[in-house]
Amino acid sequence: MLMAFSGFMMLATIMYFLFKGRTIPVVVFITVPVLAAFLAGFSVTEVVSFVEFGIKKTSKMAVLFIFSVTFFGIMSDAGMFDGLVNKLVTKAGTNVVAIAIATAIIGIISHLDGATVTTVLVTVPAMLPVYKKLNIRPHLLLLIVGCGMGVMNLLPWGGPVARAALVLGIDPTTLWHTMIPIQIMGIFATVALAIVMAIREKKFHNAGRVDLVVNEVSGDVELKEHDEAALKLKRYNRTWINLSITAALLVILLLGIFPTYFTFMLGVCAALIVNYPNVDEQKRRMRAHAPVALDVASVMLAAGIMVGILGKSGMLEAMTVPLLQIIPSSIAHFLYVIMGVIAFPLGTMLGTDSYFYGLLPLAIKVGENYGITGLTMTIAMLIGKNLALLISPLVPATYLGIGLTHIELRDHIRYSFFGLWAVGLIMFAFAWMIGMF
Template sequence: MVTVVGFILLLAVVMVLIKGRVALPIVFVLFPVIAAVILGFPMSEITGFVGKGLSSVLNVAALFTFSVTYFSMMNDVGMFDVIVKKVMRYMGNKVALALLLAAFVATISHLDGSGATTMLVTIPTMLPIFRKMKIRPEALLLFASAASGIMNLLPWCSSVMRLSSSTALDPQLLWRTVFPLQVVGLILVYAMTIPIAKMERKNGAGMSDEEFEMLKTDIVGDGGAASLAGVQVNQKLIAFNMLLTLGLIVVLLTGLINANLGFMMAFAIGLFVNYRDVKVQNGKIKEFGGNAMNMVMVIFAIGVFLGIMQNTGMIEGMANTILAFIPESLGGSLIFIIAIFSVPLSVIIGSDAVYLVLAPILISIAAQFGGTAMSVGTSLLIGGSISANITLIGPTPYLALGLANVSMGDHLRYSFKWIWGIGVILAIIGGFIGIIPF
């Protein structure tokens, strides 16, 4: 009975996520509570299950809160805009360089962990250049999606947050595990500019040097204090903010201090230095904190879902049932197979369903064949992250499509094979360096 209800709950959650007609907290709070009641558990016991689930996601919620507020602050003071303008000054009249710049802008703007922010910065900034150079907007979407997808592997981004909340994997340790693949992934994205540029030139892309210089002058301007977003930037503090951010990333990567404490300290220091008036500081806390609230609510709702699924025995029952149908010969390669097909799986059912619903079950199954939670999490994270902006499920891809005036069909036809190719290469490299078992 527990197993049957578990599968029904799983199917119901996936279907609702695919249709996208209700908010995530509704799904992850009401559905599992109803399932537990159907199984005959009293509310007092269900409350205990929920308490255990909430305890398991507290660290993740804290990390997300302070990481989002920190990078929202850095965006507010113009750090990202200054970096982009500096790079654009040295951009040459080549299609490959335009593609490379698009990837770079997406990489930098995604440091705040927000896919929507990345698209709102990258596409309006780069689309005029692409139009003037006659580069198809699908190419812009490809590089914005691929670069931000690789950056999704950062420990404060939603992909890692959601996977960590459903599997109890430490976000910082997860990032340190996949960091070599993140570096390789960025190299692959930037290297991809060469074949795509060749393809676009065959399609008629390019412009005269005179036209290009006029375009660059319009975008970069006179190099004054104004940022790309029209925000006045305090040039004296830009160097400080860059050093603070670089130091924070180094500390997180080396594991010198806990990620939660690192972001808390960096946010406190940055808030004090950039905004000296206490009223302004309090106003900025409210402003930046609002950006994190939606995801924090989702994380706590996931805690409810997991607490009930795990403590009622549903996950164990479903894992044992699925395990009975997996041949012994396939078990050893299960995690690698998951990694290879995680991109199309995430595109079809959405990364939320993969991270929040399938991940705990796949971890239980893989454990029977000697697989670890970290290896399963890594295999899912690679494909789920880089496919975040080509998935059929989720708002950010459609925001990007609207900004670029491209249909989902055209986006998938242009981008899917390249992004899946990156996913497959990363899975193979992960196998050779021991992150993902073959």
């Protein structure tokens, strides 16, 4: 009982401080879990082992964030994305809705490989300059990418589907075949969300109002450039070389030739050598992106402490039991509906492994006592959890996204939470309507 109480208090305190902005995430993720572990009765030696376990799990990801943020920052300095930005702005003009739809399509297609970090690295750096030039808040970019990612993560090689299939004891492809109609509805819902939120941005936040000029030579629509220092960093004559480096990097990522973090280490080296061969300029470029890179990595390492304490102490398992016991027997027959509705907020608070290997088996076991099949419970709980991918404080890609866009975690959650939850509920309702349950 004390373990469960400590766990709930820990999560509630963390969420409170994150939403209220009383302190930075690093302080919250380090101090609160450690205090909760001591409150639960663990010794210093045990707490240290939990911390080491969590740090070990997140250290490579922290290195990845440092070098991926630096790589795309250098490429942005060199102007690699400027050509794409100009063409998109030329085609869409100040049409915020068109940009939002394009973002949804790019996010959906880029997540075909099922890798969350890769999807963020492909979509956000490429689209962020467009959003800045059209005065669209980057919160919308993360919301749309997160939604498309969540929908496409229902593919059989997506982590959640594979974990859920393992719990059920069936092939992931079999589970995916059952969920294809839901996934198709999710794609339409993602585009609809992008349109609705883009209209809202345009109406209430002046998105799309920007100073544009037409280049007399190329005919391209461009933004008036006022930053002379930024212009000096541009390397337009090396754009194709930079694009080739980036393409090669993404191919290596997809093929898994090297560890992801090492791939970006090599990418940073190539970007510096090609664009800024002068040693002093290389140092300036590294220093320019160090604050963001360090901020993202430090939060990731701090979150590792929370992950380690939750996962290694058994605290999470203790928390799931009272969650299921408080459900009255009169409504237990509709447990899959309850779990389907709250799957998104639960998925936001719980890590993927904890959700599918801890909560899902317990929910299935309880549901079977009331005639609810394991497949029904799994589908209900999969939908919302997938939509929580890019909003959960326990998902590494979340920190990469907010690091690249310079958004505070609490602001990202506030902006995206209800939109993503709405899409999850639409998909769940559609599954119910077509008799999937």
